[in-house]
Amino acid sequence: MVSGVLATAECALRVANCGLRMGRHILLLGPPGSGKGTQADLLCKALGIPHISTGVMLRDHVARGTDLGQRAKAIMDAGDLVSDEIVVGMVRERLAEPDAACGYLLDGFPRTLAQAEALDAVVGTDALDAIVVLEVAESELVARALARGRSDDTAETVANRFAVYRGQTEPLIEFYRTTGREVVAVDGVGAVTEVLSRIVTVLAS
Numbered sequence: 001m002v003s004g005v006l007a008t009a010e011c012a013l014r015v016a017n018c019g020l021r022m023g024r025h026i027l028l029l030g031p032p033g034s035g036k037g038t039q040a041d042l043l044c045k046a047l048g049i050p051h052i053s054t055g056v057m058l059r060d061h062v063a064r065g066t067d068l069g070q071r072a073k074a075i076m077d078a079g080d081l082v083s084d085e086i087v088v089g090m091v092r093e094r095l096a097e098p099d100a101a102c103g104y105l106l107d108g109f110p111r112t113l114a115q116a117e118a119l120d121a122v123v124g125t126d127a128l129d130a131i132v133v134l135e136v137a138e139s140e141l142v143a144r145a146l147a148r149g150r151s152d153d154t155a156e157t158v159a160n161r162f163a164v165y166r167g168q169t170e171p172l173i174e175f176y177r178t179t180g181r182e183v184v185a186v187d188g189v190g191a192v193t194e195v196l197s198r199i200v201t202v203l204a205s
């Protein structure tokens with residue numbers, strides 16, 4: 001436990017030290033349950049950039065019972081995607097906040113080709129410094145998701161989220177590659193700090 005905490009601190013310091021050389025406009029892709037949220041949090045704290053997670057933003061709307069939240073809840077509980085229009089609007093507004101001026105990490109967005117194209121239209125096709133995809137085998141992901149116990153984590157929803165990921169989000173890797181942007185795959189299996197240091201290595205290179 002203590003060594004885990006120390007390793008995290010050490011790694012965070014390393015991120016901070018090389019932060020100046022690192023691009024700070026980061027897109028983290030990966031299947032549901034791949035640990036994107038955890039890694040995104042750690043990276044954002046270390047780099048001092050905002051963590052822009054459409055999943056977190058949408059769950060916040062649901063918790064606050066906003067109109068948007070009420071419309072999104074059933075869709076999220078089924079593991080389907082909320083409309084591009086809604087999430088693009090949310091992200092566009094978030095990116096216009098002053099704290100996003102020097103960088104950001106996008107987590108869970110874009111999830112469809114239309115969202116990726118909308119992002120390009122908002123920030124430009126050369127805005128992203130790094131596109132990282134966390135890779136984890138599906139059997140491991142199912143086990144992780146069911147252990148998490150969120151209201152949208154039933155076996156059926158989890159299976160649907162995978163199907164949606166494979167069908168709609170995974171093709172973004174090809175989209176970015178064919179439009180001349182590098183996508184780097186990182187092995188997402190291992191301790192949180194191990195995976196973090198793999199991502200840091202990629203970002204610093």
Ligand code: ADP
Nearest residue numbers: 032054055075076079080081082087108109111
């Ligand atoms: P997970 O980490 O399980 O993949 P998220 O926390 O990113 O899920 O998102 C939870 C749910 O919120 C998704 O299943 C989906 O219904 C909705 N959602 C989040 N981001 C988007 C997006 N970019 N486009 C459409 N729906 C989204």
